Amino acid sequence: MSGWRSDLAIGVRLAVGGGRTSVARFVLSTIGVGIAVLVLLMAASVGTIAGNRDDRTMAQSPDSTPIEGVAPTEMVWDGTSFRGQRIGVKRLRGTGPDSPLPVGVPRMPAADEMYVSAALKELLDSPESELLRPRFPQRVVGVLPPEAVADPYDLEAYTGLRQDYAEGDVTAVYKFGVTYDRDLQPEFLLLLLLGVVALLVPVFIFVASSTRIAGAERDRRLAALRLVGGDSRQVRRIAAAETLVSALAGLVVGAVAFLLLRPVAASVRLMGVGVYPSDVVPSWWLVGVIVVAVPALAVLTAQAALRRTIIEPLGVVRFSRPVRRRVVWRLLLVAAGAALLLVELGDENSDIWAVRIAMGTTLMLVGVPVLLPVVVERVVSRLRGGPPSWQLAVRRLQLDSGTSARVIGGIAVVLAGAIALQALLFSQASAVGLGQTDQPGRTGAVTEPMARGWVGADGADEIAELLSGVEGVEWVARFTTADLSADMNENNVLGVAIASCADIERVYRVADCADGDVFTWPNALADQGYAPGQRLTSIEWTENGMAALGEWTLPTEVREIAVEDSMGRSENLLVTPAAAPPGADDRGVGLRIMMDPSNPDTIEHLRNATFDLVGTDFYFDGNMGANVTEEQETFLTIQRGLLIGSLFTLMLAGVSLLVLAVEHIRERRRPLAVLAASGVPTGSIARSLLWQIGVPIGLGVVVAVATGVGLAALVNRMTNDPLLVDWAGVGVMTGAAAVLGVLVCLVTLPFLRSATRVESLRTE
Amino acid sequence: MTPILSATDLRKTFGSTPALDGAGMSVAAGEVVAVMGPSGSGKSTLLHCLAGIVAPDSGSVVYAGRELSAMTDKERSALRRGAFGFVFQFGQLVPELSCLENVALPMRLGGTKRRVAEARAREWLDRLEVGEVGAKRPGEVSGGQGQRVAVARALVTAPKVVFADEPTGALDSLNGEQVMRLLVETARETGAAIVLVTHEARVAAYSDREVIVRDGRTRSPELVP
Amino acid sequence: MSIGHALLGLLETGPRHGYDLKRVYDEHFGQDRPLAYGQVYATLSRLLKNGLVEERGVEAGGGPERKRYAITDAGVTDLGAWLVTPENPQVYLQSALYTKVVLALMSGRSAEEVLDVQRAAHLRTMRELTRRKQGGDLADQLICDHALFHLEADLRWLELTAARLTELAKAVAE
Ligand SMILES: Nc1ncnc2c1ncn2[C@@H]1O[C@H](COP(=O)(O)OP(=O)(O)O)[C@@H](O)[C@H]1O
Numbered sequence A: 001m002s003g004w005r006s007d008l009a010i011g012v013r014l015a016v017g018g019g020r021t022s023v024a025r026f027v028l029s030t031i032g033v034g035i036a037v038l039v040l041l042m043a044a045s046v047g048t049i050a051g052n053r054d055d056r057t058m059a060q061s062p063d064s065t066p067i068e069g070v071a072p073t074e075m076v077w078d079g080t081s082f083r084g085q086r087i088g089v090k091r092l093r094g095t096g097p098d099s100p101l102p103v104g105v106p107r108m109p110a111a112d113e114m115y116v117s118a119a120l121k122e123l124l125d126s127p128e129s130e131l132l133r134p135r136f137p138q139r140v141v142g143v144l145p146p147e148a149v150a151d152p153y154d155l156e157a158y159t160g161l162r163q164d165y166a167e168g169d170v171t172a173v174y175k176f177g178v179t180y181d182r183d184l185q186p187e188f189l190l191l192l193l194l195g196v197v198a199l200l201v202p203v204f205i206f207v208a209s210s211t212r213i214a215g216a217e218r219d220r221r222l223a224a225l226r227l228v229g230g231d232s233r234q235v236r237r238i239a240a241a242e243t244l245v246s247a248l249a250g251l252v253v254g255a256v257a258f259l260l261l262r263p264v265a266a267s268v269r270l271m272g273v274g275v276y277p278s279d280v281v282p283s284w285w286l287v288g289v290i291v292v293a294v295p296a297l298a299v300l301t302a303q304a305a306l307r308r309t310i311i312e313p314l315g316v317v318r319f320s321r322p323v324r325r326r327v328v329w330r331l332l333l334v335a336a337g338a339a340l341l342l343v344e345l346g347d348e349n350s351d352i353w354a355v356r357i358a359m360g361t362t363l364m365l366v367g368v369p370v371l372l373p374v375v376v377e378r379v380v381s382r383l384r385g386g387p388p389s390w391q392l393a394v395r396r397l398q399l400d401s402g403t404s405a406r407v408i409g410g411i412a413v414v415l416a417g418a419i420a421l422q423a424l425l426f427s428q429a430s431a432v433g434l435g436q437t438d439q440p441g442r443t444g445a446v447t448e449p450m451a452r453g454w455v456g457a458d459g460a461d462e463i464a465e466l467l468s469g470v471e472g473v474e475w476v477a478r479f480t481t482a483d484l485s486a487d488m489n490e491n492n493v494l495g496v497a498i499a500s501c502a503d504i505e506r507v508y509r510v511a512d513c514a515d516g517d518v519f520t521w522p523n524a525l526a527d528q529g530y531a532p533g534q535r536l537t538s539i540e541w542t543e544n545g546m547a548a549l550g551e552w553t554l555p556t557e558v559r560e561i562a563v564e565d566s567m568g569r570s571e572n573l574l575v576t577p578a579a580a581p582p583g584a585d586d587r588g589v590g591l592r593i594m595m596d597p598s599n600p601d602t603i604e605h606l607r608n609a610t611f612d613l614v615g616t617d618f619y620f621d622g623n624m625g626a627n628v629t630e631e632q633e634t635f636l637t638i639q640r641g642l643l644i645g646s647l648f649t650l651m652l653a654g655v656s657l658l659v660l661a662v663e664h665i666r667e668r669r670r671p672l673a674v675l676a677a678s679g680v681p682t683g684s685i686a687r688s689l690l691w692q693i694g695v696p697i698g699l700g701v702v703v704a705v706a707t708g709v710g711l712a713a714l715v716n717r718m719t720n721d722p723l724l725v726d727w728a729g730v731g732v733m734t735g736a737a738a739v740l741g742v743l744v745c746l747v748t749l750p751f752l753r754s755a756t757r758v759e760s761l762r763t764e
Numbered sequence B: 001m002t003p004i005l006s007a008t009d010l011r012k013t014f015g016s017t018p019a020l021d022g023a024g025m026s027v028a029a030g031e032v033v034a035v036m037g038p039s040g041s042g043k044s045t046l047l048h049c050l051a052g053i054v055a056p057d058s059g060s061v062v063y064a065g066r067e068l069s070a071m072t073d074k075e076r077s078a079l080r081r082g083a084f085g086f087v088f089q090f091g092q093l094v095p096e097l098s099c100l101e102n103v104a105l106p107m108r109l110g111g112t113k114r115r116v117a118e119a120r121a122r123e124w125l126d127r128l129e130v131g132e133v134g135a136k137r138p139g140e141v142s143g144g145q146g147q148r149v150a151v152a153r154a155l156v157t158a159p160k161v162v163f164a165d166e167p168t169g170a171l172d173s174l175n176g177e178q179v180m181r182l183l184v185e186t187a188r189e190t191g192a193a194i195v196l197v198t199h200e201a202r203v204a205a206y207s208d209r210e211v212i213v214r215d216g217r218t219r220s221p222e223l224v225p
Numbered sequence C: 001m002s003i004g005h006a007l008l009g010l011l012e013t014g015p016r017h018g019y020d021l022k023r024v025y026d027e028h029f030g031q032d033r034p035l036a037y038g039q040v041y042a043t044l045s046r047l048l049k050n051g052l053v054e055e056r057g058v059e060a061g062g063g064p065e066r067k068r069y070a071i072t073d074a075g076v077t078d079l080g081a082w083l084v085t086p087e088n089p090q091v092y093l094q095s096a097l098y099t100k101v102v103l104a105l106m107s108g109r110s111a112e113e114v115l116d117v118q119r120a121a122h123l124r125t126m127r128e129l130t131r132r133k134q135g136g137d138l139a140d141q142l143i144c145d146h147a148l149f150h151l152e153a154d155l156r157w158l159e160l161t162a163a164r165l166t167e168l169a170k171a172v173a174e
């Protein structure tokens, strides 16, 4: 036992006190493990964050189930937008002295008073909100405490409801605060599982490779220990202790970083979501798992690595050809993963289904770093010829491709996970109608800024006139709508927009519009199976389906508008009044407001104008500049978040690669120096380094893209979504991987220079 | 005979240690010159200066009428690649490449086709009596064989001057003798001059004359009549 | 060196004429000092007297130079005993070189100067030996190496001495 202790002590001593290189090694692996622990702790906090958030949301939610003896609070949901941010406004009116109040609101506000969330208060107080204040004439009488606002960035207000307000949208609230079971949608669960697996598997692999930074040097050191009489078991224990030290130090560093970064979390807003620092608390049992798993994993990988190297007293000086890696079990692993995802087992809501997906995904992702060394080995052993720099690199890889392949396995698994996630997000997004700009056939979207509104038929003219006078508004077009049906089938309705020639010419930039013309968009009619001359029925919607209003014939001559957009909803026909189908008048009027592209605040002026008009703004859909809806924005944010996460992990892998390259240079100091002395340009040697890193990276990217796309295809098959791959994203990430390789090479150049200086020629 | 390479009044200090303190020597074409002296006397530094690997603090090195310090680094590299060859005590072969590829390396870096380069390399390995180790890696051959491979690599580009710094320093006597015999014989056949740094008289006996270095200064002994 | 034993060694490979013996001896061992005929026959007659060699027929013409000699069993035994008797390691304390250096130092001359001059001389000889070795057969190589190693040893001793004295001088100066 005391032998054990002294072996461990030697290991600790070697880890922390062995000159510059061993300190560098210790620091690097500690940082590596620390970063991984930080990520893991963050991930372990997600549950608390989401849970607390849900609790707050539920505590705020109104319950309209009547309760005996309670005089309900009447409430109207209202809201507006300001520069793309949604502001929720709830108007309250008590029906008795003890009517229920939401959390954080101490008394019923009067119509000219309001309680606002901290974020809204800050916004209202800031000079930027000049164009928002007209919509909030109320006095701020209090700020909602954090427990009353789900998200620190939520813009929310409670104000009083006018006593004379009697529209139909008033809800009677008997209680604030509801409880309901949180059942995850299977699709959402899928994304979550995949996200967790795809992001955490790399973290563990990163832990594994971090603790093996500078492994060759460690082997040499252990060989020296053997030389002075250590037996192989002792050497293993010493190695274990050495790894353990950096793993434990990494745990501490990660924990400290987590504590330091917690307050910063409040200022981070990812995917439009912010968190309260006090919510960033990892669940205790996950902390336990991290504390045990990280060092255990580190020690296990170190031991596994030692299993491959027999450390002899004379060390690893003489290179001999390494044994070929076995390929069968690696393939079986991936095959098992694929099989789990392929075999039908359990329906979409069962636990088995979730477990199956998680396991299948994990197996396939783990397959990347497991397969990569074999792929690299097999490919490299077939490479021949090429320029000397290439030859140097290939020979080096043939001797030992394992180390770099393992590090690059870490990158590749991140890439694969991210590609799978992206493809999945992309497909799901398009399944729910997002990301449509990328759908085929939809070209030439209107990029002119415009807003849309919908008003009752009565006051439409006055409103249109009023809005025309608003600052920045260039044109207000009006349109009404009708619906046509070929077979009185509710699911198959052709929408029609009716607008004047002046409006059509202005909005769609068509020339020579004559009353009686009918327009459509490319493919819009043929796609849905309508043919010129077809007889259709104009319909209206009733309580129990549709009713016919009259007959209408699709003209033989329909003009095509190149610009792909519709007036209001998803109309496929645009007709002038003379050609309008019967019964098209008594519905609301759509407004389409063309705005000055150089004045992005026009939409805010519009909102203020409509607020003046009705005391509350009505729905305005701002299409400002770029043709990006808010949902698309969300989607893009998710995508961006994913990208940033992956790039970050790539960076970590880059650090490992760097260490590897530097170590490699140091190992061959003398031959490199002799080459340089004999007049070989450093460029040649640097190029060989580039190849040496580039070849495995290239292969890693290929394996990662294949696995990522394959994984997404398998999962999409389960959810019956079509597979759409975000090739641009794949391109960015592969590009990043390539840049990483080059960067690592550039950073190694100074080391290369110093190695090729004359000092290296001196013999000690 | 006009010297092909000559150095005069070289001075070089590392930190506060003077490594060279007014050293000079010259080498005629095809001549074998031994540089002798106790360890730390500045032999290697002198060799590095002569070869243009190290720039002296002062003094001049002239090769074929050209002052080395007046050349750009690139020109010096090209000169070393084309006109000079190097043999060091050990550890100069690239461990990943086979011996044959190691010998072919300088030619390949000079742009020679692989097949041509490797055929020439094979000839040279045969000439240095190590034809059988061509396919092995440096780690798999004995010290003497490795050194002969290194000699082959130094001579394969038909250099005008071969710089050898303790080429037998890590070898036993028999291997040392063989390496020296082969180095000097082949250099004489190809007309290459050799600057041979050694502290062993037996090795120096392969030279045509010797230069003694002591405390960074050189002296060519007057022979006792 | 014992010429008698050398001749015995040469005769072990087969009977030879006296003239022949001298030639082979010179070839292998006599680089510096060829044997005189007289010495050959004097030695042979001593060996004959001791029963280590015998005469093996006389060719036509007679005369001592026509005699063939062969080794006897006693000769073989004697040769074997000699070969396995270690040579007394030669101690060169009385060599001229040593004397010279000590004298030079006693008279206050520089040891390095003696070293340099001596090295030049030694190297000149060593070069010749090396050249001969490169052109010669195995026997040449062996004899030359023998001389080379001894000469090198001289030089190394000189170098060490010079270094020691320089150190000593420094220590004294300080
Ligand atoms: N790169 C260097 N940095 C510091 N000192 C050096 C360097 N190269 C040589 N020296 C010093 O210069 C002196 C001469 O070294 P060197 O030329 O290697 O001697 P030799 O080859 O004769 O043994 C020594 O004192 C050595 O320590």
Ligand SMILES: [Mg+2]
Pocket: B043, B044, B045, B165
């Ligand atoms: Mg040296």
